[in-house]
Amino acid sequence: MAVSCGVVSFTGRKQMLLFSDSEIMALSDQSYAEFKGTAEVSSNAAATRMVKEVGGKMVAALESYLKTNGQESALRGLVWEFMLVKSQEVNAFCMPSGKIVFYEGILKYADTPDYIAVVMGHEMAHAIAKHGNERMSQQSVMNLLGRVASEAIGEKKGAGAQALFNVGFGIGSQAGVLLPYSRKHEYEADEIGMYIMNIAGYDINAAPAFWEKMLDAKSAGQSDFFSTHPSDAKRIAALREAISSFTP
Known part of the structure; x- marks a missing residue:
């Protein structure tokens, strides 16, 4: 475990990162493999194609931008992959290694390329901003006082390392069940x-x-997406404020 001070791409916010990219990616790949072992891939070819087309276009643009602006470090270890799961659950997530999962249920709301791009961009952002590493680092400092965290990560294939990873990346006891990021991370x-x-x-x-x-779906009690992605008037107002002062 090595302490470093990272800088988030696009926002410039400084963050504490205690774990290396290689450590995070190894744990991420293990967790993703477990998820794929239980998930059923969608048979909807048109929807799968749309998700992959939007994702591919956004990845190409993102990688070009970061490389042009000397921020390639944000891409370290990322191997992008897009998966559409056969489930009416309204959900989507991105593993820190760039594995992005959409559930068919969210396409009831993200029903255009622009709306898919909203969800895709948000999930990609968690990965390139290393939010999971940051949360895992904070968790290790608060609960494990560094020493135990170091020992756990030293056992890269052990239960201790995976348990700490699950806490850091908000993964619940069931594969693909995510716990919420902080409001700061969500807004970022x-x-x-x-x-x-x-x-x-x-x-x-x-x-x-x-x-x-x-938010309308939440009011109607139609979505569980808010357990991990809280939506309220403040969030929507923050988005509109960001757009009003947006400088690409």
Whole structure:
């Protein structure tokens, strides 16, 4: 475990990162493999194609931007992959290694390329901003006082390392069940996601519009997405404020 001070791409916020990219990616790949072992891949070819097309376009734009601006370190260890799961659950997530999972249920709301880009950009942002590493680092400092964390990560294939990873990345006891990021991380992912949308040619005004749709679904009790992605008037207002002062 090595202490470093990272800087988040696009926002410039400084963050404490206690774990190396290689450590995080190894644990991420293990967790993703477990998820794939239980998930059923969607048979909806058209929906799968749309998710992959939007994702591929956004990844290409993001990688070009970061390389041009000397921020390639944000891409270290990322191997992007897109998966659509056969489930009516309204959910989506991105593993820190760049594995992005959409559930069919979220496409009831993300039903256009721009809306898919809102969700895609938000999830990609968590990965390039290393939010999971940051949360895992904070958790190790608070609960494990560094020493135990070091021992756990020293056993890279042990239960201790995976348990700490699960806490850091918000993974519950069931594969693919995520716990919420902090509001700070959620808002930052919203902002970064809009930057990625913009450089990929998508309409950033779709971001607040999407969350308004989700808020309506929440009011109607139709979505569990809010257990990990809280939507409220403050979040929507923050998105609109970001757009009003947006400088690509």
